[in-house]
Amino acid sequence: MTRTGAQYMESLRDGRTIYLDGALVQDPGTHPSYRNAVRSVARLYDFQAAPENRELMTFASPDTGEAVGRCWQLPTSYEELVKRRLSLAAWAEGSYGFFGRSPDHVASCLCGMMMGIDVFREHGEERAKALQNYFVYVRENDLYVTYVIVNPQANRSKPASEQEDEYLVAGICDEDSQGITIKGAKMLGTGSVMANEVLVTTMAPLREGEEKYAFTAAVPLGAKGVKILSRKSYESTAVSEFDNPLSSQFDENDAVIYFDEVKVPWERVFVYRDVPMCQAQWHTAPTHVFQNYQAQVRFMVKLRFLLGLARRIAETNGIISIPPVVTTLGQLAAETSMIEGLVKGMEASGRQYGPYYVPDTQLLYSAQVLSQQIYPKIVHTIRDLAGGGMIMTPSSVADFLNPEIAPYVEATQKSPVVDSIERVKLFKLAWDAIGSEFGSRHEQYEMFYGGNSISTRGHAYRTYDWDNVGEMVDRLLSSYDLPQA
Numbered sequence: 320m321t322r323t324g325a326q327y328m329e330s331l332r333d334g335r336t337i338y339l340d341g342a343l344v345q346d347p348g349t350h351p352s353y354r355n356a357v358r359s360v361a362r363l364y365d366f367q368a369a370p371e372n373r374e375l376m377t378f379a380s381p382d383t384g385e386a387v388g389r390c391w392q393l394p395t396s397y398e399e400l401v402k403r404r405l406s407l408a409a410w411a412e413g414s415y416g417f418f419g420r421s422p423d424h425v426a427s428c429l430c431g432m433m434m435g436i437d438v439f440r441e442h443g444e445e446r447a448k449a450l451q452n453y454f455v456y457v458r459e460n461d462l463y464v465t466y467v468i469v470n471p472q473a474n475r476s477k478p479a480s481e482q483e484d485e486y487l488v489a490g491i492c493d494e495d496s497q498g499i500t501i502k503g504a505k506m507l508g509t510g511s512v513m514a515n516e517v518l519v520t521t522m523a524p525l526r527e528g529e530e531k532y533a534f535t536a537a538v539p540l541g542a543k544g545v546k547i548l549s550r551k552s553y554e555s556t557a558v559s560e561f562d563n564p565l566s567s568q569f570d571e572n573d574a575v576i577y578f579d580e581v582k583v584p585w586e587r588v589f590v591y592r593d594v595p596m597c598q599a600q601w602h603t604a605p606t607h608v609f610q611n612y613q614a615q616v617r618f619m620v621k622l623r624f625l626l627g628l629a630r631r632i633a634e635t636n637g638i639i640s641i642p643p644v645v646t647t648l649g650q651l652a653a654e655t656s657m658i659e660g661l662v663k664g665m666e667a668s669g670r671q672y673g674p675y676y677v678p679d680t681q682l683l684y685s686a687q688v689l690s691q692q693i694y695p696k697i698v699h700t701i702r703d704l705a706g707g708g709m710i711m712t713p714s715s716v717a718d719f720l721n722p723e724i725a726p727y728v729e730a731t732q733k734s735p736v737v738d739s740i741e742r743v744k745l746f747k748l749a750w751d752a753i754g755s756e757f758g759s760r761h762e763q764y765e766m767f768y769g770g771n772s773i774s775t776r777g778h779a780y781r782t783y784d785w786d787n788v789g790e791m792v793d794r795l796l797s798s799y800d801l802p803q804a
């Protein structure tokens with residue numbers, strides 16, 4: 320069944336351990352560093368549960384027939400994939416694309432794993448059964464799952480097993496008839512302060528002998544021993560919505576997660592001490608494709624928002640009709656449309672994977688590589704369009720409220736199309752989106768959330784249909800030879 324926002328917020332009172340600014344936080348829903356972001360997630364759940372959004376956001380559970388979130392749907396056709404995308408896009412619009420790890424991201428990852436359940440069966444019937452049961456559990460309870468799949472940076476030139484500390488990287492340190500015990504760290508749990516569960520596994524290839532790191536397990540974020548080491552909160556200093564319209568409500572946070580000998584029952588272990596399976600779970604099953612397809616849908620929405628922002632800046636500064644500005648906006652429009660085209664293209668040229676229908680891998684990786692490249696460029700272009708406008712804003716909303724200062728603000732914040740309040744609102748929004756610490760973190764996010772650019776380009780190389788392009792060249796080469804003497 321779908322949850323309401325209130326039920327979601329209640330579920331976070333699970334005794335979790337979040338460390339922030341030298342202190343322990345247990346209920347992110349009431350803490351000034353996280354509560355607005357939590358409320359924004361709650362709004363997504365309320366949107367999903369609203370009767371008028373039932374068709375858009377839910378489908379009938381194959382087990383109970385009750386309405387469950389569409390993000391848990393395993394599409395069997397192009398039409399179902401598109402319907403599912405519309406729900407992902409609707410949720411992305413709820414944060415203007417600024418929640419990278421909204422609940423539908425790891426839901427998409429788990430859908431990919433479920434579509435590839437046969438890959439897990441080959442690994443072991445028990446592990447596959449555990450995954451299947453877990454999937455039903457999180458779908459029926461509409462849980463927010465995030466993941467940590469990357470090892471913490473330390474010495475990147477050495478594998479997990481050769482780091483100074485054997486348990487820098489989370490590994491299995493013990494096991495018994497009940498389950499495994501994991502110890503060590505993973506980066507970088509986006510959304511983990513406000514999710515219910517975390518999927519722990521590994522993305523980078525491991526080596527033979529590194530079996531202790533080769534596991535996949537699901538852990539409740541309130542489980543004993545889970546330490547959520549939160550990065551600085553941007554929300555805590557974004558006290559005014561007027562001054563920080565995005566960071567005051569969409570700081571999803573990121574955290575290193577330390578597993579301090581966390582016991583995980585076998586029912587929550589999906590991969591166990593199997594190095595090749597750690598790769599197969601992503602790439603033989605359609606997991607990696609399906610989770611990153613969600614990411615591209617979300618990115619498409621975010622680019623539409625940034626394009627709208629660029630246009631409003633140009634209008635507000637009275638430069639919208641100047642030819643170089645028109646061409647700049649045209650360039651941004653083309654880049655936004657390119658991502659939309661790739662999303663729609665990967666759906667249209669998707670493929671059957673058993674009974675399921677999954678997006679086209681080649682186009683997905685092309686989109687990932689290009690997204691990482693264009694985001695910083697788009698940010699730079701908006702900076703260029705905005706000039707000093709994002710900086711010449713009043714220090715805070717309080718300046719408008721002081722009758723001594725307000726007339727000066729009014730006299731200096733001019734635009735041919737809007738009043739001073741609207742002008743300041745727009746430029747503060749622009750700064751929050753691309754220039755603030757929150758905005759800067761977003762640039763880092765878009766460049767790295769799907770892996771560094773070496774690995775995404777590697778995936779593009781790996782999945783491209785080289786035979787086809789090579790054959791064309793060979794055909795032309797073989798159509799002529801040395802001229803006859």
Ligand SMILES: Cc1cc2nc3c(=O)[nH]c(=O)nc-3n(C[C@H](O)[C@H](O)[C@H](O)COP(=O)(O)OP(=O)(O)OC[C@H]3O[C@@H](n4cnc5c(N)ncnc54)[C@H](O)[C@@H]3O)c2cc1C
Pocket residue numbers: 420465466467468469471472475506507508509510573760763764767768769770771772773
């Ligand atoms: C804001 C943000 C949110 C994130 N959220 C999550 C999350 O929710 N869950 C999660 O699991 N992870 C998350 N990540 C982590 C993300 O997956 C990693 O950042 C990504 O996989 C890259 O790893 P890395 O950061 O260690 O960078 P590295 O892989 O260390 O790369 C950094 C740079 O080092 C160089 N380099 C590294 N390796 C090589 C090599 N072999 N050859 C040549 N050069 C190399 C390159 O210049 C590269 O650009 C997040 C990251 C960010 C920034």
